[in-house]
Amino acid sequence: VERFLRSPSFRPTFKVHWALSLLGAIGCGAVMFLINAVATIVAAAIVAGIWLWLHSRGLKTAWGDVRQGAWQALVRWGLLNVRAQNDAKNWRPNFLVLAGSPAKRWYLIDFANSVSHDRGILSVATILPEPVATERKEQLATTIRDHLEERGVEALIRIVSASNPYVGVSTLVEAYGLGSLVPNTVLLGDGLTTGDPAEYGAMVARIHRANRSIVIVRAEQGLAFGHRRTIDVWLHGIRGNGALMITLAHLLATSLDWRGATICVRMIVANPDGAPEARANLRQLIDSTRIEARVEVIVDNRPPTVVISESSRHTDLTFLGLAAPAGDSAKFSEAMHELVDRTIDVPTAAYVLASAEANLEHILA
Numbered sequence: 001v002e003r004f005l006r007s008p009s010f011r012p013t014f015k016v017h018w019a020l021s022l023l024g025a026i027g028c029g030a031v032m033f034l035i036n037a038v039a040t041i042v043a044a045a046i047v048a049g050i051w052l053w054l055h056s057r058g059l060k061t062a063w064g065d066v067r068q069g070a071w072q073a074l075v076r077w078g079l080l081n082v083r084a085q086n087d088a089k090n091w092r093p094n095f096l097v098l099a100g101s102p103a104k105r106w107y108l109i110d111f112a113n114s115v116s117h118d119r120g121i122l123s124v125a126t127i128l129p130e131p132v133a134t135e136r137k138e139q140l141a142t143t144i145r146d147h148l149e150e151r152g153v154e155a156l157i158r159i160v161s162a163s164n165p166y167v168g169v170s171t172l173v174e175a176y177g178l179g180s181l182v183p184n185t186v187l188l189g190d191g192l193t194t195g196d197p198a199e200y201g202a203m204v205a206r207i208h209r210a211n212r213s214i215v216i217v218r219a220e221q222g223l224a225f226g227h228r229r230t231i232d233v234w235l236h237g238i239r240g241n242g243a244l245m246i247t248l249a250h251l252l253a254t255s256l257d258w259r260g261a262t263i264c265v266r267m268i269v270a271n272p273d274g275a276p277e278a279r280a281n282l283r284q285l286i287d288s289t290r291i292e293a294r295v296e297v298i299v300d301n302r303p304p305t306v307v308i309s310e311s312s313r314h315t316d317l318t319f320l321g322l323a324a325p326a327g328d329s330a331k332f333s334e335a336m337h338e339l340v341d342r343t344i345d346v347p348t349a350a351y352v353l354a355s356a357e358a359n360l361e362h363i364l365a
Contacts, residue, residue: 096183190218201333205325226316241321263293289364305342322353
């Protein structure tokens with residue numbers, strides 16, 4: 001196996017063809033069964049039991065083994081065969097979570113892990129101010145990794161330093177990844193109310209220009225996702241944000257932590273005469289996606305944020321779409337801050353801005 005992997009450390013003085021080694025291994029196993037089949041099975045069971053016992057203790061060896069080389073070869077083969085293309089049928093969210101300190105903003109990792117279903121690639125990143133010693137980065141990475149392992153979350157860890165955290169995030173988003181395998185969805189906390197709104201909005205605009213979908217989660221302190229029973233999706237259309245919100249809600253509702261949760265897709269119309277047609281179209285749309293969800297059309301001519309705040313006041317998670325930035329990051333920051341501020345009564349909200357190149361509506365076809 002070492003020879004097939006061409007490990008640089010494997011340099012035997014006495015070289016034997018791999019076929020002879022394989023034949024010898026098969027021969028040894030055959031002779032063991034010929035001598036005493038029962039003893040062979042018992043011995044194999046004992047060896048497996050010892051391995052499981054040692055594995056359960058979480059012992060760490062000071063040396064490597066052939067498995068690491070095998071994984072590296074497999075990863076290389078996979079990366080070279082993954083092509084960068086907008087294939088909606090095989091799309092899944094690969095999250096880059098800007099969690100800062102995971103212990104303080106665990107709800108971000110919790111959200112990404114539930115949506116991923118242990119199938120997507122989850123990356124947890126932290127931006128540190130410059131200058132930071134390498135030893136501190138390694139210690140922080142170890143601390144985060146141990147925290148994730150304690151909670152059963154498998155993720156990649158990335159620690160970077162930057163003089164400006166907002167610019168550092170934008171640089172990380174554009175540079176992070178390997179080949180065509182890059183995070184397609186960036187998950188952020190609510191930096192509009194806790195940081196610099198202008199810088200935060202400019203950062204979101206830069207991430208959007210990098211063709212990444214963005215999800216900003218705002219959760220009440222200590223409440224997070226409540227009872228994980230109800231999910232609201234406020235829809236304006238199926239394209240862009242609408243498709244991504246419905247997909248995320250569906251993935252969330254089918255996860256173990258949210259099993260049994262009810263999805264309600266809601267739409268606001270100002271004219272009562274258009275309500276029946278809007279309700280029928282919305283029902284037809286949801287039926288065509290084959291997603292279990294209720295539909296509700298609300299007739300109200302008040303500002304949409306007022307209706308949303310009243311209707312989703314007791315919902316565990318509410319999805320809202322963000323308008324794409326149109327060149328002026330200052331106006332975009334102001335509009336985004338206004339939306340967050342006017343829906344502050346919603347306990348937990350996820351503000352979604354889909355990538356312009358994702359073609360996510362084809363996922364629901």
